[in-house]
Amino acid sequence: MTAAPLEPRPLAPAPSIPRRLAALPYEALLVLALSLIAAFPLAGFQNLAKAGLPHSLMQVYFFGVTALYFTWFWRRGGQTLAMKTWRFRVTTGTGAALSLRRALARYLLALMFYGPACVGLLLMFFPDRVSPALSAWLFLPLIATILWARFDADRQFLHDRMAGTRLSSVM
Numbered sequence: 001m002t003a004a005p006l007e008p009r010p011l012a013p014a015p016s017i018p019r020r021l022a023a024l025p026y027e028a029l030l031v032l033a034l035s036l037i038a039a040f041p042l043a044g045f046q047n048l049a050k051a052g053l054p055h056s057l058m059q060v061y062f063f064g065v066t067a068l069y070f071t072w073f074w075r076r077g078g079q080t081l082a083m084k085t086w087r088f089r090v091t092t093g094t095g096a097a098l099s100l101r102r103a104l105a106r107y108l109l110a111l112m113f114y115g116p117a118c119v120g121l122l123l124m125f126f127p128d129r130v131s132p133a134l135s136a137w138l139f140l141p142l143i144a145t146i147l148w149a150r151f152d153a154d155r156q157f158l159h160d161r162m163a164g165t166r167l168s169s170v171m
Contacts, residue, residue: 011095012168014155015088017146020167024114027082031066038065071103079170087170090160102163109159117142 042058073080075098078089090106092098098106120138123130145158152161160167 011091011166012089012171014149014167015086015169017149017155019086020088020149020157021146023082023086023088026085027080028118030081031069034065034069035062038062067104067107070107071100074098074103074106075100088167089170090165090167093164093166095166098165102165106159106163106165109162110157113141113145113157113159116140 038061042061070080073083074090078091078097083089090098092102116138120135123135123138124132148158148161149155154166156166
């Protein structure tokens with residue numbers, strides 16, 4: 001007797017856009033804590049890393065630390081610590097776990113959309129050095145991905161569409 005093939009389980013719906021945006025500050029606090037811990041080994045080199053090659057190496061180091069954080073968690077269960085709290089999971093479009101390549105692609109694409117807004121947010125604290133108009137322009141990629149999700153059939157952000165990933169609610 002042959003067993004009947006299992007029907008694919010339907011994918012859970014995507015979380016609402018306001019819920020995803022509400023989860024961003026929590027994820028940012030976790031990344032800040034991670035960055036502070038990652039900075040401990042570099043604490044003695046603070047005067048060396050103000051400019052030039054040491055400064056660039058520190059930026060690459062922190063980029064690598066955050067990339068490792070996100071790709072590690074996305075590949076092992078599909079959830080970062082903040083995503084576990086907010087009950088989100090990232091998978092491929094078919095519901096499979098992410099490969100390293102797909103997780104890195106998602107990280108880099110998300111960085112393209114969220115990164116400028118983070119810089120713009122920081123620049124708002126220095127209005128005497130940077131024009132507010134420039135800070136506002138840095139929010140356009142984030143606004144574009146939010147608008148994309150608003151009209152996307154599955155409510156996926158643009159970086160998820162481009163990376164072939166899917167964010168869904170965990171039931």
